[in-house]
Amino acid sequence: MSPYPGSPGAGVRAPVKPSDRPASVTRTARTRGEWRPAAELPVGRIAVDVPLAHLDRPFDYRIPEHLDAMAVPGVRLRVRFAGRLVDGFLLERVAESGHSGRLSWVEKIVSPEPVLTTEVAALCRSVADRYAGVLADVLRLAVPPRHARVEAEEPAKREAAEVGLVDRAGWGRYPRGPALLDALGGGRAAHAVWQALPGEAWADRLAEAAAVTAAGGRGALIVVPDQRDVDLLYAACAARLGPDGVVALTAELGPAERYRRWLAVRRGAVRVVVGTRSAAFAPVERLGLLAVWDDGDDLHAEPRAPYPQVRDVLVLRAHAAGAALLVGGYARTAEAQLLVESGWAREVVADRATVRAAMPRVTAIGETDGQLARDPDARVARLPGVAFEAARAALTAGRPVLVQVPRSGYLPWLACAACRDTARCRHCAGPLGLPAGGSGADGAAAAGLPHCRWCGRAEPVFRCAACGSRRLRASVVGSGRTAEELGRAFPGTTVRSSGGGAAVLSQVPARPELVVATPGAEPPAEGGYGAALLVDAWAMLSRPDLRVAEETLRRWLTAAALVVPHTAGGRVVVVAESALPTVQALVRWDPAGHAAEELRARTEVGFPPTVRMAALEGSPDAVAEVLAATGLPTGLEVLGPVEINGAEVGEAGDRGGPGVRERALLRVPRSEGRALAAALAAAQAARTARKAPEPVRVRLDPAEIG
Template identity: 50%
Template sequence: MTPTPDEPALELPGLVRDRAAEGRAKAAATRARKVAETELATVDPVARVVLEVPLAHLDRVFDYLVPAAMDEGAVPGARVKVRFAGQAVDGFVVERTAASGHDGVLSPLRRLVSAEPVLSPAVEALCRRVAERYAGVSADVRRLAVPPRHATAEKEASPTSPPLPVLTGCDEAWSPYPAAAAFLEHLRSGHAPRAVWGAGPGEDWPALLAQMAGAALAAGRGTIICLPDHRDITRVDAALTALLGEGHHVTLQAEPGPAARYRDFLAVSRGTRKIVVGPRSAAFAPVHDLGLVVIWDDGDDLHAEPRAPYPHTREVLLLRADEENAAALVGSFARTVEADQLLRSGWAREIALPRTEVRARALVAVSGATEQALERDPNSAGARIPREAHQAMKWGLERGPVLVQTPRAGYALRLACERCRTPARCTACAGPLGLTGPTTPPRCRLCATEATAWACPECGAAGLRSPMLGDARTADELGRSFPKIPVLASSGDRIRATVDGAPRLVVATPGAEPVADGGYAVVVLLDTWWVLGRDSMRAAEEALRRWCNAVGLVRPGGRALAVGDPAQPALQALVRWDPAGFAAREAEERREARLPPAARVASLTGAPGAVDDMRALLHLPEVADVLGPVPVEGNPDEERLVVRVPRAQGPALSRALVEAQRLRSARKLDPVRIQVDPPELLG
């Protein structure tokens, strides 16, 4: 019977009994949970926990009690929640002990987030060493090392590795490099050789790195290979798959999505994959039985982490090699000053081609066009692309694809009066005028206002010329010079990964050069004066790195031509293919100027008052030089203080900075951004 609104609803006796039983069950479960929380683990009841708190004065381990209900899951490396300062804070268990050195009452772990040990002891120790090296907080480093949890992926089992195929050909592949045989022998024997590898022109370096990783895997050792960008990762991934087959390696990168990345991370953490390929974050991968760490093209600025504490992949890998007694290989076509320092200090040995082999692989020449010739007649193809370059392109197109490297993207990046060469500027906002195509009118690069009726304010002329040309204008010029040849452009957000081996012209900006099937017949480097003219102490080193990377794509027996001043030391080093000698000369200049890597430099940036407070808290070594503070360019509200010490005093400087950061954090003073050996000091 349905009750009326004036009558109370009647409950059936069975329903009342069910609700009472449910209430008793809930009460029993609550009592059991409370008992389990108060009952401690019988073995090693104390967990040492690191907190995910980016405060320098809290960068240490804290002791918590382990409830019996969490005994099995609270293993070293597991994620937990703890009560700290009245809040629930994330953390990682790093150790279980029988007793605590803390005199007070310990709190129990609040919750076991995951029993998956994602922070291995070796990686946790590495995070602390990186934080000390760069005067940062280890919690910031752990965020780089351990990806966010994905619960669904964590519940899945990691597939086991298939049987390793019989590997042959590694020694033969590396045979052109005489010193490589000793490196491979030590690697297979379980030792920790260290080397700086200078790859020769036209080298298939992904295949050689795959052979090196395969040799380590055959000896039961894991490998980490860190690369600048996803195109290099794709090439090494393909080389490893071709050599080992599927199921022996993973690529740790963000493109596949968080679930796929975490799934691959777990495969490494669980030991089912022992070869890791990826960008800078892969340096922290928890590889079991790590035997080899590799960094390719260590001069690329993509290896510098843009987040605090701003570590460089090369330094992270070298610290890890030392921490886990692993072999280390620093490879590139060019050579950085930092790699030269590793050789000079005796930390590493050199792996390089004999000079006779280098000369047989590629012929590099320089055509004497300069910036002054371009300024005399910037619209002349003979000034910017001289006759020798056209002849080289014609020779190459008879044999295959030709690569043309130009240092800037766009069409006509700057415009000037054709009569007096006064820079052309917008009448609305005074921004620079430029062209986006051969038929588009000039427009402002800042406000996009078209300047169809522009006239020079100095001489009244209406004609415009372009002293700075981009890749689109270069492709347009070459299309007119070689009308029957297809012209492809690769730059900006339209980067091509590969091109086939058919005759074609490929115009690309540095770092965007596609890989040609079989290699390029000819590589032409335009506007070398512009790259060398950058306002940076690293300009020449970076220019040579970009040119060597382009020439490295040439096929054996191919040619390369650089358009520029033959007297430039960087171009002379390119012609001789002597990046080692160039790096040695640059290193000598750095030593005279007391700059990294000959010295350790720290940059302290913040509000003027915060920088003053930090300076007062610092207890620096007596040999330290304090430069500044000076206003930060483009930000008048901030100042920068630079501290410089000899290289041997680098650890002492880092310790002083860490201690000052702890005091600043504990006293709640204004923040100061600290960068150790910051790239911007050298450009």
């Protein structure tokens, strides 16, 4: 079936292997003027690699007779477009073209390998339409660059281990877990949101789900945030399927190895794939399971246009392919909660008794309770006495202690000691800092003076613009400074750092030491941590972001899940006021309840995911031009525009430059989401057609709304 509605059906031809290619097609035997069209299905619909919105459609070309054998749907080719040769993909072959003029020829088949499947092509089109993007941009995310030497290699023989009886005891702790495995084994399109228990061996559970799916003769695709998670999940899958039964696809692989593994998936040699966000488009045959772990992690959001999010890509793919979808994590996002409340997915959760037995004891201590003032040792380490006692007890028991710090570095920024307002430079209004090393423009760091983090000027005589105070304090003490303070507070104890400028540790041994880590860099400990200290919580909760409460709870739960249960002495101390809803959700270990409240709050104020929202960023004139475009859906609400800093635009993959810009937010009901995306795509097409000089960055349902 064609991925483009309304286009004629395409004939299906068997792909040509390099070894089966006739010698006569390796060169053109006659001039272009003597070329003859293929006898059957002589017209090819081509997706040209031109990232211009007004050219975002397939184009028809004639297929010459000498390329007939290799011109199968999905191959890479080259065509002449606007007077120059460009790359493209053959989407389908048809008998006639709707174009009344003369068609150009396909100039060259780059490779006889059909790398773009019909299913992936349709998915890329759906993703581009959902995010008001261009198909060419999505195809770059989906299909890796060609590596000719790898294509010419003899495919390695893979012998996947025969899947035996899968241990279901782990999923048995969840009332709906066995039913989920039964659905996967039977090839049914189950949709589930899985709430992992504290300390859960999540990689083993996902590997068991993949093994059950593979035993039923279908493929599985699991996407995780980073390389550490890929390594852990690959090992779990290989233990059940054999090393030849699964491949890992990540950006860390070199181009040759990544393409080699990707080809093994495309050729059907392996059916289970694990990887990071680009693996969401992997061409797995007979998809039975699509899964994403920790869908709230910002690494799942693509930083290049059109900025798709892995969870949404997998939802689109599961719906189109009739595959099962599993969204798992220790925390739960509002988007996952919406899937549950809409009835599209069922939640897989443990009962409260099982949760309480698995979780550590969680204690919340506010910074205003006086313990910092009463305990000299705690004052040195910036920890309340309860946190100090929990750390000492864990170290005495021979277990490591995790300390989560929300920022990296030494002193990320300074603030007024009187009113807590950010200390800013008199010259450019940039934030003042005091790094551990280096020098600013005036040698500020070397002299130990505050300096501007934007222009580098020293500020020897600070005066707060808000209250007039001349005293400074560390607004957030980073991981480097925290490690230094803990070393003084716990003399004789090893202090290790993970993330925040230091190498991210893969694992720590089961011995008494302190591990200072930034969010996302917490290494698992052998046998589990004895305690976790979550410091500077106010810094995480005070960020001006729509998802701040959800993201803070996700980071806390990820760290707390590494601690042994309370029955083994596990303690978690969060330095925050206990009355805060986010803190209460951690104390009760109730991410589902927190997600429900978060979704309810967003429904009241009208923010995603209960509505569809688009962010437009660009020069004032360019943003105004898009807002004035016709075809925008009825009921559209415009917020702004407001001025933003140039640092917030010009990210990787953008074609616009930095500078002072404006941002406008467009909000419509979810039922009008497609109309909004189509209208913005049409507006972008009109601007590129007339070569508008100022670009506009369009993001649908942005992850961050500052």
